[in-house]
Amino acid sequence: MKAKTIRLILGDQLNARHRWFKTKNSETLYVMMELGQEADYVLHHRQKVLAFFKAMRNFSNALESAGHRIFYLRLEDARNQQSLTKNLLWLLEETGAKHIECQQPDEYRLDHQLKSWAGANNIDIKWFDTEHFLTGRNALKDYFPDTDNYLMETFYRKVRSEHDILMEDGKPIGGRWNFDKENQRKLPKSQSVTEPLVFANDVSDIDNMLSKQNIKTMGNVNPKQLIWPVNRKQAQQLLSYFCEFGLPNFGRYQDTMTTDNITPGAHWSLFHSRLSFALNTKMLHPLEVVHSAVEHWSNNKDTISLAQIEGFVRQVIGWREFVRAIYWKFMPEYKNNNALNHTRALPSYYWNAETKMACMHHSIQQSFDYAYAHHIQRLMVTGNFALLAGVSPDALDDWYLGIYIDAIEWVELPNTRGMSQYADNGLIATKPYISSANYMKKMGHYCSQCHYDPNKKTGDKACPFNSLYWHFINRHKEHFENNHRMGMMYQVWNKKSDDEQNALIQQAEHYLKTINEL
Numbered sequence: 001m002k003a004k005t006i007r008l009i010l011g012d013q014l015n016a017r018h019r020w021f022k023t024k025n026s027e028t029l030y031v032m033m034e035l036g037q038e039a040d041y042v043l044h045h046r047q048k049v050l051a052f053f054k055a056m057r058n059f060s061n062a063l064e065s066a067g068h069r070i071f072y073l074r075l076e077d078a079r080n081q082q083s084l085t086k087n088l089l090w091l092l093e094e095t096g097a098k099h100i101e102c103q104q105p106d107e108y109r110l111d112h113q114l115k116s117w118a119g120a121n122n123i124d125i126k127w128f129d130t131e132h133f134l135t136g137r138n139a140l141k142d143y144f145p146d147t148d149n150y151l152m153e154t155f156y157r158k159v160r161s162e163h164d165i166l167m168e169d170g171k172p173i174g175g176r177w178n179f180d181k182e183n184q185r186k187l188p189k190s191q192s193v194t195e196p197l198v199f200a201n202d203v204s205d206i207d208n209m210l211s212k213q214n215i216k217t218m219g220n221v222n223p224k225q226l227i228w229p230v231n232r233k234q235a236q237q238l239l240s241y242f243c244e245f246g247l248p249n250f251g252r253y254q255d256t257m258t259t260d261n262i263t264p265g266a267h268w269s270l271f272h273s274r275l276s277f278a279l280n281t282k283m284l285h286p287l288e289v290v291h292s293a294v295e296h297w298s299n300n301k302d303t304i305s306l307a308q309i310e311g312f313v314r315q316v317i318g319w320r321e322f323v324r325a326i327y328w329k330f331m332p333e334y335k336n337n338n339a340l341n342h343t344r345a346l347p348s349y350y351w352n353a354e355t356k357m358a359c360m361h362h363s364i365q366q367s368f369d370y371a372y373a374h375h376i377q378r379l380m381v382t383g384n385f386a387l388l389a390g391v392s393p394d395a396l397d398d399w400y401l402g403i404y405i406d407a408i409e410w411v412e413l414p415n416t417r418g419m420s421q422y423a424d425n426g427l428i429a430t431k432p433y434i435s436s437a438n439y440m441k442k443m444g445h446y447c448s449q450c451h452y453d454p455n456k457k458t459g460d461k462a463c464p465f466n467s468l469y470w471h472f473i474n475r476h477k478e479h480f481e482n483n484h485r486m487g488m489m490y491q492v493w494n495k496k497s498d499d500e501q502n503a504l505i506q507q508a509e510h511y512l513k514t515i516n517e518l
Contacts, residue, residue: 001071001094002096003069003097004099005098006101007029010105011032011052011053011055015132015285016059016283017131021066029069033072034073035082035084036213036215037083038052042402045218045404046210047219047227048402051371053206054201056072057072057206062231062232075213088117100124102126102128103127103128103130104127104137108327109409135325137324137325140329150427153177153318155322157177159321160317160318165317166313174306174310178314179251179307183251185252187253187256187263187444191263192263193266193270194245194266195265196266199230218402219371220369228371228405235275238275239275239292242275245271247296248271248303251308251311251312254375254376255376256443257363257377257443257445258444259446261445273289277405277406279406280406286320286321290313290316293312293313326428335413337393337418337425338393340421342390353368356452358449359444362446363381364382372404380433380440383420384433384434384439385468388434390472391421397412419433431485436465437466447463457503457504458507467508468508470501471512474493
């Protein structure tokens with residue numbers, strides 16, 4: 001196994017179109033590893049671990065079939081020291097390689113690990129871009145050179161203009177950049193939803209390996225039918241399926257929440273693309289995704305409105321790139337932000353879905369069943385509840401990072417600690433994303449099946465979201481009273497009588513004391 005150069009490929013660097021693979025070199029050895037350090041740094045969903053390892057194995061096989069030299073170290077290999085850097089040191093000795101080349105990791109954790117190891121061992125690593133993102137790590141500095149007021153909308157417009165997406169003569173098609181206000185509808189009971197395209201990947205061998213190696217995971221899986229795309233062909237199939245069946249209604253119902261009784265077999269997927277795992281592992285490129293969607297819209301404008309395609313484009317080239325830029329601008333300090341000083345432990349039902357709150361039960365159970373929940377279930381159900389209850393952002397970070405198929409820290413952390421929990425003190429969001437039961441009623445069907453009454457604020461079976469909302473408003477009054485987007489709610493709170501305020505606070509404090517019983 002002699003080699004002159006080792007090229008490391010991480011588990012989320014499955015980009016077959018990278019410049020590395022355009023030529024073959026018998027003196028270059030590509031290295032991929034299944035690592036204990038990656039399988040257990042948080043408690044992961046079993047589908048997530050299985051999907052990563054299966055996709056990695058498929059990518060390794062594809063490289064080998066294309067004529068590249070590849071060394072793939074499996075988890076159960078006796079030579080595997082379960083550490084990225086320990087294995088690299090062993091491979092340098094084993095191969096006699098004089099050079100290591102790496103694509104830049106997207107996680108600060110791995111970036112720091114590799115650079116610290118190289119410095120300590122006097123090893124020179126040659127770094128390459130992953131050739132995946134549309135913007136660089138320094139995008140915020142490039143796009144906002146004279147201000148620290150980072151607005152996603154401004155960022156999105158710059159990226160969209162640079163890549164000439166949905167543009168005409170330098171202006172946005174339709175005369176508007178953003179159609180978000182047209183994309184917030186509740187799903188009518190009469191609306192049909194096509195069942196999602198899922199795959200039947202047999203990962204029984206990997207599942208057995210995880211058990212033998214005592215890798216602890218959470219969630220449910222049928223190892224003979226893993227539903228997620230684990231190679232580029234499947235990822236492209238999912239993209240095509242979304243364009244045909246999801247895109248026509250994507251934006252319109254992207255915020256809706258429903259149950260299996262409304263849309264059998266599709267309640268968890270609705271019109272969402274579910275491409276985030278394929279994108280975050282780099283099996284698909286963001287421009288490939290966007291161009292496919294825009295082309296499909298262009299050919300079907302009679303059935304797909306501009307609002308639908310714009311909403312999708314904004315998610316891929318706007319928000320996704322923006323949170324990555326935030327991550328690399330403010331790490332590692334960002335990971336420790338806790339502006340509201342929240343310290344409560346994560347309630348027990350985040351680990352078993354056993355709660356009488358229907359919205360929480362459905363969102364969490366769905367997460368266990370599919371390793372997936374859409375952004376509103378994450379932001380306005382599980383995230384909203386954690387924020388209202390004062391849960392530690394550390395605990396919630398670990399939960400989100402582990403449970404979702406698409407969760408890699410660069411995208412998870414800004415969304416959770418910033419957007420969801422306001423722990424970054426408004427760097428990403430101009431106000432905390434909190435709501436009472438009114439939002440749940442407006443945007444979904446959960447409340448009709450709930451033990452609690454969404455219309456009651458206090459008393460028996462009063463929805464916990466209602467009193468916890470006002471408890472949050474009251475306890476953080478000093479922090480938010482002068483926030484221009486929160487002013488109206490403080491006016492409402494201040495107009496309530498002392499008796500009404502006290503009743504709401506007492507109801508919330510009772511729920512907080514018995515939080516694991518809700």
